[in-house]
Amino acid sequence: MRLRRLDLIRYGKFTDRTIDFGPKPESGPDLHIVFGLNETGKSTALSGYLDLLFGIEERSRYNFLHEYSAMRIGGVLELGGAEHTFTRTKQRTNSLLDETGQPVSExxxxxxxxxxxxxAYETMFSLDDETLEAGGKSILESRGDLGKLLFTASAGLGHASDTLSVLEAEADRLYRKQAHGTELALLKKxxxxxxxxxxxxxxxxxNYESLEAERLDATEKYDRSIxxxxV
Incomplete structure (x- = not known):
């Protein structure tokens, strides 16, 4: 998937603002850097792209100029080698529209x-100052998805994260603190x-010897009585 064009139609501080990344080059790198001074809208554009993909967040903070009902983001995505035009509105259902304005499935x-x-997408692919700083800490501490991704890649352990996830799931099945349904908890019960x-x-x-002595004594008394x- 590739972002061909982002249309900030009514979103945040923007009205009818377009960022066009152009067609994919036939050869060479396809890297675009969006830069600018503070408060010029870089984070807004990034949030708009994520909202285009996943839906405008329930309590979006980008409605200070345009009301929720008027918010609108558009864009052209290259999917499977073909260009597709989408528009995203702020509503709970049918918020994704095609180029004709008709609702389409998510x-x-x-x-x-x-x-x-x-x-997960934001952590792995959306790079801004905050994400890079947090990702750097994750790498150093070897935690978080980004840290695992880069650590395993550099160490040549491409499947380490998947294997670790399987082992963690297996460990949780056997034992989990304060859990009552794990295999170990059930066996302990x-x-x-x-x-x-x-x-x-x-x-x-x-006690057995005492009871046995009482039984023998009672048996002897019974036999004597008989x-x-x-006689």
Missing amino acids: MAISAHLAGLSRD RLAELKASKDAVDTLAS AERS
Whole structure:
């Protein structure tokens, strides 16, 4: 997926502002850097792009010039080698429109996002000062998706994150603190039940000897009593 053009139609401080990245070059790099002074709208443009892909956020802070009902973002995305024009409005359903203004399924875009959520996409692909700084810390601490992504890539461990996720899921299935449904918790509960059952029927050796002596004594007395009655 490639962003061909971003239309900030009514969004944040912008009205009918377009950022055109041009067609994809046949060869060579395809890198574009959006730069400018503070408060010129770089973060607004980035947020607008994310809102185009995932929907305008429920409590968007970019309605200070245009009301929620008037907010609108457009753009041209290159998907599968073809250009597709979309418009995004601020509403809970049918917010994604095609070039004719008709609602289209979110799958028209989400099918090309490899299952990434907004947060995951922003972390991996949306580079601004804050994201770069946070990503640098994640790399140094080897935590977070961005840190794992770059760490495993540089270390030649392409599948390490996936393997780690599988192992973490397996560990959670076996044991999780204060969880009652894990395999270990269920086995521990069953062990306690069996111990209680064993304790209920278990008899100490000393008690057994005493009871056995009482049984033998009672048997002898019974036999004597039967013998005396027979005389």
